[in-house]
Amino acid sequence: MKERLDSHRLSNGMIILGEPMADVESASFYFLLPAGNAYYPEGCSGAGQIITDWLFRGAGSRDSRTLIEALDELGIHRNSSITAENLSISASLESANLLEALDLYADILTAPLLDDEQFEPSRQLAVHELAGLDDDPQHKVRLLVAEQFYPAPYNRPSEGKKADLESMTADSCRRIIQRQFDWSQGIFAIAGKYDFPAICDLLEKRCAHLPGTGAKRPAAGAPGQRYTHEANEGAQVHIGLMTRVPTIQDSRYYDIMAAVSILSGGMSSRLFTEVREKRGLCYAVGARYQSLKDHAAISCYAGTTPEQAQETLDVTVEQFRRLREGFSDEELQRAQIGLKSTLIMQSESSAARAAGVAGDYYYLGRVRTLPEIRQKIDSVSRSSVLAFLNDNPFDDFTVATIGPKPIQL
Amino acid sequence: MIFKHRQLDNGLTIIGENHPQAQTTAMGFFVRTGSRDETPEISGVSHFLEHMIFKGTDSLNWQQVNEAFDGIGAKFNAFTGEENTVYYAAVLPEFLPDVARLWSQLMRPSLREDDFNIEKNVILQEIAMYKDMPQFDVLDQARALHFGSHPCGNSTLGTEQTIGDLKVEQMRDYFSRRYAPNNLVAACCGNLEFDRFCDLIESICGHWKPAQADRSLSFFEGTRQRRHLQKDTLARHHICLISPMVSMQDPRRFAASLLGMIIGDDSGSRYFWSLVDPAVAEAASMQAETMDGIGAMYSYICCEPAVAPRVAEIIKGIFSDLSCNGVQEKEVTAAKNKVLSALTLKSEQPMGRLFGLGFNWVYSRLYRTLADDIAAVRAITVDDVNQLIAEFSPGQFSCLSMGPDVQENPLF
Incomplete structure (x- = not known):
């Protein structure tokens, strides 16, 4: 278990965090900027999807092709994503190529070309990906339920809305980058094998001039409707379900995680046992904790044939509600060991650790050490979980379905 | 890293790669069987059998199996393809003996009829799920088109018809032919003591009888249809x-x-x-x-x-x-x-x-x-x-x- 955390703040306020790992030859970094879809003006839903693609279409002295070739040459496994709250750019690679890679990423962040002619394919790809959701109802139902559950504008789907994507221009996206990207709020986390002073030096030279814009976190409106159905003549009914819980900052966070684990942590969990093993209602059923900064949920998915959809929803909801009636000591122990085991397995992956460090700093303003998390998991007790469940009895659900016919809540 | 291997008298092979500094250990049983080893009337049996392995043995029911895996914090699963069925788990090193014992026991399942009937519904749900995922469906159908009558074109999932018609006796017969020790490899990687691992596997699997588990091999360039x-x-x-x-x-x-x-x-x-x-x-x-x-x-x-x-x-x-x-x-x-x-x-x-x-x-x-x-x-x-x-x-x-x-x- 590692306890060292490297930390340095650039002169523009951006924070650099590092977690060294023994016995690895790789490094992974994760850059997070609170500049997701919720921060954009009305009518710009999906702009983040376009921007994350557009940023990689040339930077510094390189055009689109030479930039991608340079990234590939270094064997970088890269990713970028957008949520309602954050834009994130991440990469994993052999440590020997790290500084060269960071130089390229500094170009992407500080000097993207953002060419007019490269804008259109980025926009079209976003339109295509949105249209492709119709052929992926399992993913789409999760977006549908989240859109109703979270208050506006935190309910904006990362894939955007068709009308917004169609009206977006290169200028409107450039304006979003200029006005909404507050670089002083940026979080750069690295894990694995790295030279921290060299990284800080490079980032100070290349990125410290990026400005803070003072972009404000938008106020939350009201959530949407409790049940949404989308007709689709597929083979299955896809059910998405969410219920509100406290956020990761809450002192009861580990009680919540234990409750989610009892409900859906493994094959002996309540949902798997009752919905799949005993009744054979589903192949896929599961729930997980999902948090934004100020709003959190347990989010659940189940896919089943139309004849069994009502029973699947009823049994699933019943499992949520029955949790407060109690659970065995063995169930709690299995939940605790499952959580600790996940923690240790993630600690072997530089990519998982870089994302974990950035996430902790974003949500908590600090990075939890692994021994601290372990101790918190150990200190969860039967009475603390039950106390949480009494305060949060799971009697309010937001549900969405995609399938041949609606079901009854 | 240090590699070791041992073959039991009944043909079961055990291999291990030791990484003493690793914080976890992964192990699995690799069964050399899959959809290409099926005949049309039992299409989908390899994959259905993979599900049935989790239903337990004569001394462990499905609930005890699930609790045993979760009780040691194992990250475990299984998958079936055209030519392999693989059961695997990652655990903290101190739990390697537990998970190795559990998988070894599960390689000799009871295949009870009531479990079979419940799990049949789950398989039918899985078939329905993949129908709603065209990115998988197109691959499955393309494979059938490309390989024509060559067994690599067989569907891993089977169809509603073949799964609906399948009898537990047919699965038991398939199991006895394909899960013979000479058709299995137990592999282990991470922080481990190889000799202890082998002794444990041998104590549970060493008396299993070998069987004929052939596979017909032929190259086929595809139908190009x-x-x-x-x-x-x-x-x-x-x-x-x-x-x-x-x-x-x-x-x-x-x-x-x-x-x-x-x-x-x-x-x-x-x-x-x-x-x-x-x-x-x-x-x-x-x-x-x-x-x-x-x-x-x-x-x-x-x-x-x-x-x-x-x-x-x-x-x-x-x-x-x-x-x-x-x-x-x-x-x-x-x-x-x-x-x-x-x-x-x-x-x-x-x-x-x-x-x-x-x-x-x-x-x-x-x-x-x-x-x-x-x-x-x-x-x-x-x-x-x-x-x-x-x-x-x-x-x-x-x-x-x-x-x-x-x-x-x-x-x-």
Whole structure:
């Protein structure tokens, strides 16, 4: 278990965090900027999807092709994503190529070309990906339920809305980058094998001039409707379900995680046992904790044939509600060991650790050490979980379905 | 790292790669059986049997099995393909004996009829789920089209009909033939004590009787047929192309994976620059799948239905250029770098090493270190890749497409 955390703040306020790992030859970094879809003006839903693609279409002295070739040459496994709250750019690679890679990423962040002619394919790809959701109802139902559950504008789907994507221009996206990207709020986390002073030096030279814009976190409106159905003549009914819980900052966070684990942590969990093993209602059923900064949920998915959809929803909801009636000591122990085991397995992956460090700093303003998390998991007790469940009895659900016919809540 | 292996008298092989500094240990049973070992009337039995393994033994019911895995915090699962069924778990090193004992016991399941009937519903749900996932459905149907009557075209899931009709006795018979100890490999990777691991496996599995578990092997270059399936429910056009390639036992498999990357990696490949970067298609990928005595290159492309003919023209252009001019040095170098860094990253976790370790033994009875694989990739030349193109003509493929449109003219 590692306890060292490297930390340095650039002169523009951006924070650099590092977690060294023994016995690895790789490094992974994760850059997070609170500049997701919720921060954009009305009518710009999906702009983040376009921007994350557009940023990689040339930077510094390189055009689109030479930039991608340079990234590939270094064997970088890269990713970028957008949520309602954050834009994130991440990469994993052999440590020997790290500084060269960071130089390229500094170009992407500080000097993207953002060419007019490269804008259109980025926009079209976003339109295509949105249209492709119709052929992926399992993913789409999760977006549908989240859109109703979270208050506006935190309910904006990362894939955007068709009308917004169609009206977006290169200028409107450039304006979003200029006005909404507050670089002083940026979080750069690295894990694995790295030279921290060299990284800080490079980032100070290349990125410290990026400005803070003072972009404000938008106020939350009201959530949407409790049940949404989308007709689709597929083979299955896809059910998405969410219920509100406290956020990761809450002192009861580990009680919540234990409750989610009892409900859906493994094959002996309540949902798997009752919905799949005993009744054979589903192949896929599961729930997980999902948090934004100020709003959190347990989010659940189940896919089943139309004849069994009502029973699947009823049994699933019943499992949520029955949790407060109690659970065995063995169930709690299995939940605790499952959580600790996940923690240790993630600690072997530089990519998982870089994302974990950035996430902790974003949500908590600090990075939890692994021994601290372990101790918190150990200190969860039967009475603390039950106390949480009494305060949060799971009697309010937001549900969405995609399938041949609606079901009854 | 230190590699060890032991073969039991009944033919069961145990292999282990020790990484004393690892924080976890991964282990698995590799059963050399899958859909290609099935006859039409029992189509889907390998995969259904994989589910039934979790239903327990004469002394453990399904609940006790699930609780035993979760009680040691195991990250575990199983998968079934055309030619392997693999059961695996990652645990903290102190739980290796528990998980090894559990999997060993489960390799001799009860296959109770009441469990069989409940699980049949779950399998039917899984078949329905994949019907709603055209990116998987198109691959499954394309495989059947490409391989024709060759057993590699068999569906892993089976159909509603074959699963509905399947009897537990048929599964028991299949089990007794295919799960013989001489058809199993137990593999382990990470922080471990190999001799203790072997002794434990032997104490549970050592008395199992060997059996005939043959597989007929033949190379088949594919039917090269083309078919379009019109489906009103789809929004996009999904295309799968399959052409022949070298087998898993062929040392040229590393060059085959580079070829797949040069043509169809998600960044900087021929498909990327011609289809994805200009937003003609939202997805276009290609990869090599090397199997037992046979192999294939698979492409998957997803686009707006109206532009499918244009996509087809672009793909024809890519393959025509490849067959005339071959690949370039720069492309081979970039593909090597990507493969090498993927190997390094994957190998940092025992679970990432386990499958390579197990499959190398299952297919070739050989152990390869990470350094062996890195050296093999580094040694590949432009000529190696071009020779594969000349020998296997990846532009001569079978093609299955599905989408909302009626297709009057074939795409290719």
